Amino acid sequence: MSFIAALHSTRPPFLVLAPVCVYLGLQIASPKELEWTLLCMIMVAAIAAHISVNTFNEYFDFRTGLDALTQKTPFSGGSGALPNNHAAAPLTLAIAILSMVIVSFIGLWLAWQVNGWLLPLGVVGVILIATYTQWINKHPWLCLIAPGVGFGVCVVMGSAMAFGASWELRNSLLLVVPFSLVNNLLLLNQYPDVTADHQVGRKTFPIVYGFTLSHWVYGLQALMASGAIIIAVALEWIPQSSMVSLLPVLLSGYALLGAIRYGASIGLHPQYLAANVAATLLVPLMLGWTL
Template identity: 40%
Template sequence: MFAVLFGVSRANFLTLTLVCVLLAATAGWQMVAMSTWQNYLLVTLIALSAHISVNAFNEYFDFKSGLDFLTQRTPFSGGSGTLVNHPEASSIALKLAIISLCVVIFAGLYLSFQQNWQLLLIGIPGVLIIYAYTQHLNKNALACLLAPGFGFGLLMTLGAFWVFAGGLTAGAWVLAMIISLLVSNLLLLNQFPDVEADRQVGRNHLPIVIGRRRSAMVFTALLLASYGLLIIAVVMQLLPWQTLLGLLSLPLLLKLLPGIFKYADQPTELSPFLGINVILCHVYPLLLCAGLAWAAV
């Protein structure tokens, strides 16, 4: 049972959620003031439940559609394969997805009641994305590209900051946009090995529509935009200069981008670069956290 729950929740990837919440908490501390520990715990619970729910729905629907039997899995793409090995556990995956979504809804309603009803402007789209991502958004290339970043950046990270700080700042919007670009890119690159399998079940993401090599150009543009946004924000004094520590993650690009273009049409060779991209999506925000903490002391 534990192995099934671990697999369908993709627990090893939940660290990205913790990084997003940490960034919001550090930004709130640096820009405004410390929140209560109860708020930190509640926001972390909601964020983790949202991530678990979308993962479990994805595992369930991909198993039911037959995609899991077509995909060539890598450590970073293609799902966990848990339900392929344990088909009798598909109902457990669905229950986990629904229960986690209920936690998001009820905890989010409680938080909105306690703080500000306008938080529902973030919560309601978040709930819709959690359920709709696998079944509906994956059928539209633009929605499939933007939804992951929108969910983790402009909903999760920005929403967490709103709770911690009691409002929004221009700097918080910038940080949320950086996360949005990174996470959309994370999912974009992870789609490269799955093009053939995804096409067979009716998905229509960017690597299917314009090909892997052109998608690599989009990946590059979004990644460079995230660094450009950071620099502009510092120049405009929306973020403290210490957040330029985020630029220390740039050496990862020297390994990542050439590899993506070299192996764009050889997905079996892409796995190491998918891993580098996962590292980048953690290291860059953590360096931003370090810069914000530096500026706060």
């Protein structure tokens, strides 16, 4: 039972975000020949990083008592695995540490064998993994952008560079898409947890600056993602067919309407949170497909 609970703490349904980010990085690089061994290593590192973040979050939320305060939704409030099985907590922590070790070893190997510029990206990624739950969540602006930096920069750009892409203006512009959308993913998922998070000392963006400003930030980031795609097409840096990736951004608009209407109660209306998740996955997936 403890093993099942610890496995549940990795939050498997949400781990699809890492492969999507790797796929976008691969498509940005567009290597002439795909090295499957390299792809597998990058994919393992990305998924391990996501598992490490999730399990550290689950473990510390259990230890601080936050799990007992949050109202679980399909998309926020944690998995609920550890409150129902306290004995799984040490194993969950072990999974978190082991996953971070795996990320570190693969990252070091890639920096040594493939591209030395991957080292600083990897260092940033490991710092984010280790500090997100216990420290970053107490700093609203860092908490706002950390998810986008972790997935949109470290995973997407790291994957692209591992496959031979250079850090040029075109690629930097494309990073705005996953950066903005992943930030929005976590931002909206914080809405249902504001009361519980505040009780344990977290200072997420909605807690410190309120829902109105959070709505504006969410909308701005959705516009940033859309604008990056439009500008890249206008400059002929990506094909005109990439405009199709704007369609799922409409889901972000739908999610924003739900946020404005329900605020902290949005968790009672999970279709809006689901739309936010769908936009985060479908926009980079469709963008990568058209590159």
